[in-house]
Structures are given as structure tokens and as C-alpha cells.
Amino acid sequence: MLDALLKFEKIQVIHDYGNFHIAIKNASEEEMQLIRSRIDVQNAGLWMDFGKALINGRECELGALDQNFAPDMNVELTEGRYPTEKNELMLEQWAMKDLGLEVDDRVNLSVDNGTAKEFVISGAYADLGSRKAAGIPGVLLSVSSAKELINIEKNYYLVLFKDRVKIMKAEAEIKKELNIPDDRVEHNDQLLAVIGQSTNKTAVGIYQTGAILFCMVLIAGIMMIYNTFNISVMERIRQFGLLRCIGASRSQIKKMVKREGLLITTKAIPIGVIAGILVTFLCSAILKYFNSSLFGEIPLFNLSIIGIAAGVTVGMLTVFIACHLPAKKAASVSPINAVVENIGIKIFKQKKRGYLTKIFHVETAMGINNAFMKKKTLFLMSCSIAISIIIFLGFQVFVDFMHYSLKTTKPYTPDISLTSEQGLDNLYGKLSGLSGVKKVYGRMFGHVDATFDAARLTEDYKKNCRGHSKNQ
Amino acid sequence: MKVLITENLCKTYGAGETEVEALKNVSFSVSKGEFIAIVGPSGSGKSTLLNLIGALDTPTSGKVFLDGKDVFAMKEKELSVFRRRNIGFVFQAYNLVPELNVEENIILPLLLDYRKPEKKYIDELLNVLGLSERRLHLPHQLSGGQQQRVAIARALATRPAIILADEPTGNLDSQNSRDVINLMKMSVEKYEQTLIMITHNQNFASFADRVLNVEDGVVTELGGGQR
Known part of the structure; x- marks a missing residue:
């Protein structure tokens, strides 16, 4: 997109x-x-x-x-x-x-x-x-x-x-x-900025924002995949223990989990790519047909090889990174886990005094226990939720930023300007009477050629002027 | 020839207040081809003993020699290989791999060792254990007794030095239990395997050549079974 x-x-x-x-x-x-x-x-x-x-x-x-x-x-x-x-x-x-x-x-x-x-x-x-x-x-x-x-x-x-x-x-x-x-x-700063070859500040700023968002999405992806993988590994601790019992070595188990991830990726990537293309197509179509004056020229079918390649790479990368720790964890499962249960869960306190069940109803107490006693789950779940909030806020800032950069925030900016060299005599009354019109005002201007003594401009002023006109 | 020797095995769980001595100075030996039954009340240390013999857990002190090798002197990697070649496990909960069919489950230890399974031997095992018809079934399509027979076949597939069975009939009804024990005894004799089995059932203990009693972490010999 x-x-x-x-x-x-x-x-x-x-x-x-x-x-x-x-x-x-x-x-x-x-x-x-x-x-x-x-x-x-x-x-x-x-x-x-x-x-x-x-x-x-x-x-x-x-x-x-x-x-x-x-x-x-x-x-x-x-x-x-x-x-x-x-x-x-x-x-x-x-x-x-x-x-x-x-x-x-x-x-x-x-x-x-x-x-x-x-x-x-x-x-x-x-x-x-x-x-x-x-x-x-x-x-x-x-x-x-x-x-x-x-x-x-x-x-x-x-x-x-x-x-x-x-x-x-x-x-x-x-x-x-x-x-x-x-x-x-x-x-041609605008063109250079769009094709990513500019050193212009605003353009670089936009690319930086993009890079930060990209990183956030990457991290969120890694966290999510990691979490899912971790849970699936935790569920199968017994099975990994069994495999170790019947003679699987650590590296064999590690390989197994990684292959599993890779296989899932090979299935997920085509789905993701196709869905991505469809969504892009849909969004372009919506923009094109619902706002044809602004986005009339947006290409409808847009197969970007670079985009797809990037998507595939990012997918592989996330899975590769996200699989690593769960694979390690699966490999470190002791064979004894095939016979003994609940060894893998780290618990905060050595002893439980049972205060919670005394204060709260039993379902509340057990909820609190489940949420806080399993360190890792607590950490991962909170991280995932936190990241989704961060992304949401991040995108909001980005969208706001786009919004502000597109539209001036000055209160006197008109929505519609009617221009005429002859003057607009009775239009004022008619326009003010229309429902939905908040304010109507008129202004006039003309051009006058004037001369001034350029020698009296200070160096700073000249510099500012030049910088300004360049950025326009 | 002694297949298994344990020397002064001790295992302590926890520390301080919660310290539990699960095993105290256990020393015994097992000859090749013997069928040993381990009996004792719950929590007496039977499973701990079996886990130590199978090198699933490490002892607090003491040594285990399996097939002449000091098991706990081995590195993790070596131990993985040793385990898959020399120890066969049969668990109470069958513990088959759910996504593999009967035959794959049986030859899995061989595959993990990158060995090619001997087709004749595997066919024979399937036949002996009455699984020929079920070769391509998945574990969840089998009854408990059938699943346990698959687990026994898996333990026999590598012709290990020793087979360890932890209450193999614990989840089965009496008819199935009897079948499984009979099959186990028969196959162990047929392939001259050494078997150590934990059981709660005194009748099954009587099938064994020797019976070891574990009580409060102390192992005593109860002498031979019926035979």
C-alpha cells in the first residue's frame, strides 16, 4: 500500500x-x-x-x-x-x-x-x-x-x-x-523526496517516521509470533520430554521447532502476500472511486516486486528471530518432563500463604494467581498488549501529522474561495444565508512594484529569505 | 553379565524445611535377560529410582553403570545418543507422538538415530504385539491397550540394553493389563531383553524373576517371583 x-x-x-x-x-x-x-x-x-x-x-x-x-x-x-x-x-x-x-x-x-x-x-x-x-x-x-x-x-x-x-x-x-x-x-525536492533520494529535511523526516513505524511493526510481529510459538512449545513440554526420552538430542529438537516455524511461514507468506495485494487493490479502488478528484491517478493494479520481496523478507526474518528462543526452550526441556509435570513454570514465591482466596471470591483470586504467578506469560502478554497500544498511538500521531501537513491549521483558512476581478457585490448576503455556512468574508489585493535599497538588508535576513524561497 | 549396576544412589529433593530424601543409598545389580519388578507404596521413591536408572534425572550422589558405562559421567550430547541406543521406555500414559502413525511411532527412536529400520524385525514386532492391522493408524484411533502395545514395540525397536517400564498397566483395565503384561514378558523373553518394571499389582510382580521393594527410599530384595 x-x-x-x-x-x-x-x-x-x-x-x-x-x-x-x-x-x-x-x-x-x-x-x-x-x-x-x-x-x-x-x-x-x-x-x-x-x-x-x-x-x-x-x-x-x-x-x-x-x-x-x-x-x-x-x-x-x-x-x-x-x-x-x-x-x-x-x-x-x-x-x-x-x-x-x-x-x-x-x-x-x-x-x-x-x-x-x-x-x-x-x-x-x-x-x-x-x-x-x-x-x-x-x-x-x-x-x-x-x-x-x-x-x-x-x-x-x-x-x-x-x-x-x-x-x-x-x-x-x-x-x-x-x-x-x-x-x-x-x-526538484518534491520528486526527489518521493523517490527517496532527497536530503531535504521534511522528506527525511517522513522516511524516519516510516522507519520507526516499520521497526515497531517488526517488533510487534516478532512479539506476536514469539508468543504464539512460546505457548505452543509450553503446551508440548511433555512431548519434547518424551522425544528426549526416546533419544532425541537437543539440537534435533531445536531443528524440529525451527523447521516447524519455517514450514508455517512458507504457508503463511503466500497467504499474506495475496491478502496484502488484495487489500492494496481494495484501498486503491476505494480511494480512486470515492475520491476521484484527488486520487484519480492512483494506479489500481499495483504489483510492487520490491514491496512483495520486502514483505517476504520481513516475514522470514520475524519468524527466524521469533522461533529462536522457543526452539532453545524446547531443546532445554529435560527428558524427565515426560514423566513429571509442571517443571517449566517459574513461580514468584516459594510459598503460598493463601491470602487471596481469603480476600476475594475464589474466581477473582484464581484469575489473579494465573495472571501473576506465571512470570513469563505475564511478561509476554503485557508486552504484546503494550505494543499494540504503542502502534495504535504511533499511527494516530502519524495520521495527525499527515493531516496537519496537508491542511493549514490557521482558523481563517477558507474552505472555498471565490475569485473575481469584477467584484462580488450581492454574493455576500446570499452566501451568509446558506445553511451550513459558518463565516463569509471578503478580501481584496493588488500587486504593486516597489523598489528598496537592497544594501540595507542584513546578511541574516538575506540568508533566511533564500532558505525560505528554496523550501517553497 | 551385569547390565545394570547402581552404587549408593541417593536423591534428595528440596532443601531446609522442605527437604525430602527420596532415595537412600540404593545399591543393586541386574543381569542380562532378567525381569525385575519394583513394588512399593505411592511416594516411596519407585519412580525416582527408575528415572535415575534411565538417566532422566541426576542423583544427589552415587553412580549408575549401564552396559558398563558410567551414565552420569557422560555429556548431554553423548547421553542423548546413549539413551536412544540403550534404553527403552514404557510409560503409564503411553506417550506416543500424536501426529505419527503406529509404524512411525515404533521406528521413531531408529529414525532419530538416523538408522534404517530393519523391516523384517519391525514387521515381526507388529505381528507379535498384534498391531499389524493398525500399522497406519494414528494413536488417537487406538484403544489404551493398543497404544501401550505400540509403546512396548517402540521400546523394543532399538534392541536396547534395558527396558524401563513405569506402571505400564496403570491406565488399563484388568483384561488389557493382563494382555499387556503377558506380551511384555513374552517379547522380553523372546528377544532376551532386560526389563525393569514398576507395578502396584502384586500379581504382575509375581511374573518377575526378582522383586525389589521400595519403602521410604530404601530398596530391599523380596526374592524371586512365582517362577
Whole structure:
């Protein structure tokens, strides 16, 4: 299930942030050439960001992207073709409709520095949710024309490594070979975190939580199997005694118990694996069909070889560890246990004064006796119960943590925001009247360009700012 | 030839107030092929004596020589092997392995020794003890008398130096008890085995070559049986 969720997360992250691992800022032709030719690089492409521009008078985000990297950045051509000529551009589909444009229409594009030029629409690409929501269309030029149009050298060379490449190592190699300083390399932290190749704090934190939970589950598993085994061994003390009487050696008995465990495991593992797959499938299906907007892209059938292998290994490991002590115990049974009973149970007190039966009813007294007189049983039972409580609490914390990280805890966070540039005059009254609405409030904002004296910023502030923007 | 010699066997349970002397300076010997019956009231130390002879328990002091070997001088590992080759046990509660069938139960001591059972001998044992028909049955499908006969066959399977039986008829009715004792005596004679048997029944004691009486941990010889 974890694997399914991670895969789903990966799809989501690629969808939201793009399918690249690292980006080299302002890469030169030579650097690009060298990176592209590396054996561990699957794909690489140039991405240029020109910021805001006006298309037929409407504000838009202007950029340029190498065609080979477009699919990895979720740019999917839906109409026409990718811009290649100097005067060609590509627009989001919703924006085409919005602006009343068709492929091959001519548009006017003016850039911040005052340059204005006429372009031909060569094609349209699929809507990007975030841009559509913001109401600012994305406009893509061909890389070659972009270079001529604007001379701001702000480009990113996006690099997608092949599967199973140690990205941190590869990155270090690139940096060393091409002599690229740290601040020219940006990471797609979200993607790196999901594939477990990040050094990012939050990601590592999540993995650590996972590791702790994993250990707890492992311990609980060991305890449970150990307990069951122990009880089954205790029940058969007489039989082990008998086997010793008729000549079984200690190591033979030890082997016997271990084989027994192994055999049970070989039966239990396939059942566990199949049940696990079914449960994963079921959970995925529930998520997919009951919450299709959020989890629509979760893979339904998800056979993770790694997951199954891990499950099998963990199963074997738990049984191996859990069998060890009971096997030892069975081996240490003296042959005399075949004839004499109740030697294996350790009792707390040498003498029993019989107070309990005087204070309590006999059934209470015997219950207390049974619970406390057998040391080992008491210890194991309490441990098992304690661990199940720990796991329960642990998962609760984990779930809470996920909950908080997904949702801001600020009380003023709205559930729904309605945005309009024209204003929402009588909407306030209507909304407040709806049943189930707790609060309705309005806010307005606008952007203003301002200048300030950068020299007056303290070093600390700058540092904080940079760290902050990186984490975003 | 002496198969079994005990020298000044003492066994004390507990310490201080609760100290119990179960056996006091027991010395006797048994020749090959003898049938010894041990009698005595409950708690007199009969079972303790048998457990010591079978090396199931360790004595407080004294020695046991079985087939010329000092049993308690052996290490645990050696003792396991020695036990499976030289001592056969028959218990009051039959003590068969529930998940093995009659034949498997009988040859189990041989299998534990990684030996191949001699088919002819095992078939003969099954025949003598009237178990041929039951060869593939599981213990819980057998009556008490049948189960005890399987246990006797198991004790005989390895042709041990000595067979120890602790009240083998304790859980059986009189008819079955008589059958079992007769079979035991017969097979012991047929295969020239040495048998030491605890019994409460004076009649069965009279089948034996010698009878030992245990009372308060002291062993006395009561002389031969009827024969």
C-alpha cells in the first residue's frame, strides 16, 4: 500500500512540479552538451522563464521549453504543432478559447522591456490546472526564437536521470566535472523526496517516521509470533520430554521447532502476500472511486516486486528471530518432563500463604494467581498488549501529522474561495444565508512594484529569505 | 553379565524445611535377560529410582553403570545418543507422538538415530504385539491397550540394553493389563531383553524373576517371583 501511495505521490508530484530531478541555472552550451551526453541522464532540456508578458493585451506567463523535454513538464500538445520557427508560439487550450483564438491566428506579444512583435499560433497544449486557476495563461515559444527575442539570460537546464541512478552522487560528479557552484543547482525536492533520494529535511523526516513505524511493526510481529510459538512449545513440554526420552538430542529438537516455524511461514507468506495485494487493490479502488478528484491517478493494479520481496523478507526474518528462543526452550526441556509435570513454570514465591482466596471470591483470586504467578506469560502478554497500544498511538500521531501537513491549521483558512476581478457585490448576503455556512468574508489585493535599497538588508535576513524561497 | 549396576544412589529433593530424601543409598545389580519388578507404596521413591536408572534425572550422589558405562559421567550430547541406543521406555500414559502413525511411532527412536529400520524385525514386532492391522493408524484411533502395545514395540525397536517400564498397566483395565503384561514378558523373553518394571499389582510382580521393594527410599530384595 505504501508503495502504491508513493507511486501515486510520484505521479502527482510530476504532474505538479514536472518530471526532472535537478536543474542547472544559466547553463552554457558546453555544459548542456556535456550533461546531455552523460550515460545516467535519461532526458535533459532547456527551460527559460521570461516572467510576465502581454498577449493581445492580456497578462500571461512567457517561457520557452525544448520540445524533447515538453512531455516531462506536462506540456501535452493537443492541437497544431510545437513552435519551431522564430515567430511561432504555443498557448494553453483554455486561453485559446478565452481569447477567441485559433491555430494559425496572429497575435501580438509584448514583453516587459518594451519589445512587441507579431507571432503565429502554431499549436495549443493541454490546460495546466494551476495556471487556469490563476487566470494567467502560459505561453511557450521555441527556444531558438526566445533567445533572439529577449536577451535576459535566465535559463534552467532541466535534467532527468535514469531510474536507479544515485542522484546525489551523479549531481556531485556533474558539479565537480563542470565546476558548477552549489547555488547554480536547484533540486526538484518534491520528486526527489518521493523517490527517496532527497536530503531535504521534511522528506527525511517522513522516511524516519516510516522507519520507526516499520521497526515497531517488526517488533510487534516478532512479539506476536514469539508468543504464539512460546505457548505452543509450553503446551508440548511433555512431548519434547518424551522425544528426549526416546533419544532425541537437543539440537534435533531445536531443528524440529525451527523447521516447524519455517514450514508455517512458507504457508503463511503466500497467504499474506495475496491478502496484502488484495487489500492494496481494495484501498486503491476505494480511494480512486470515492475520491476521484484527488486520487484519480492512483494506479489500481499495483504489483510492487520490491514491496512483495520486502514483505517476504520481513516475514522470514520475524519468524527466524521469533522461533529462536522457543526452539532453545524446547531443546532445554529435560527428558524427565515426560514423566513429571509442571517443571517449566517459574513461580514468584516459594510459598503460598493463601491470602487471596481469603480476600476475594475464589474466581477473582484464581484469575489473579494465573495472571501473576506465571512470570513469563505475564511478561509476554503485557508486552504484546503494550505494543499494540504503542502502534495504535504511533499511527494516530502519524495520521495527525499527515493531516496537519496537508491542511493549514490557521482558523481563517477558507474552505472555498471565490475569485473575481469584477467584484462580488450581492454574493455576500446570499452566501451568509446558506445553511451550513459558518463565516463569509471578503478580501481584496493588488500587486504593486516597489523598489528598496537592497544594501540595507542584513546578511541574516538575506540568508533566511533564500532558505525560505528554496523550501517553497 | 551385569547390565545394570547402581552404587549408593541417593536423591534428595528440596532443601531446609522442605527437604525430602527420596532415595537412600540404593545399591543393586541386574543381569542380562532378567525381569525385575519394583513394588512399593505411592511416594516411596519407585519412580525416582527408575528415572535415575534411565538417566532422566541426576542423583544427589552415587553412580549408575549401564552396559558398563558410567551414565552420569557422560555429556548431554553423548547421553542423548546413549539413551536412544540403550534404553527403552514404557510409560503409564503411553506417550506416543500424536501426529505419527503406529509404524512411525515404533521406528521413531531408529529414525532419530538416523538408522534404517530393519523391516523384517519391525514387521515381526507388529505381528507379535498384534498391531499389524493398525500399522497406519494414528494413536488417537487406538484403544489404551493398543497404544501401550505400540509403546512396548517402540521400546523394543532399538534392541536396547534395558527396558524401563513405569506402571505400564496403570491406565488399563484388568483384561488389557493382563494382555499387556503377558506380551511384555513374552517379547522380553523372546528377544532376551532386560526389563525393569514398576507395578502396584502384586500379581504382575509375581511374573518377575526378582522383586525389589521400595519403602521410604530404601530398596530391599523380596526374592524371586512365582517362577
